Amino acid sequence: MFLQTTGRHARRRARWWHRWFRSFASADEGMSTAEYAIGTVAAAGFAGVLYMVLTGDSVVSVLRSVIEHAMTVQF
Template sequence: MAMFRRWREAARGARDRGMTTAEYAVGTLAACAFAAVLYKAVTSATVQAALRSVIERAVDVQF
């Protein structure tokens, strides 16, 4: 019986090997899509003006 249990566990693990690779591929694709959206948002004129304003206020602080 122990031999069949080991065989069943090995067969179960073999099925999951490809799924791990697919999950990494989907995760990488999602991360790239998020990075593209974030890049577009940060390079927009509105966000650049807001960031510039925050930085200018931080630099102009009196000590």
């Protein structure tokens, strides 16, 4: 069975798709100020944790040893 892509059925499918998409688009038109604030606080918290991890002694010593090993490799 082949799907018709022209005529009445195509227009019906297009209308169905349009109604379905419009129902999702109109349900929430954007983020509110509270959602922006929560997103900003979460991003700042993640950045702070990442900074603490990357500047910690263990990470710095591992990076230093990798760089020193790469500089002393004989070709």
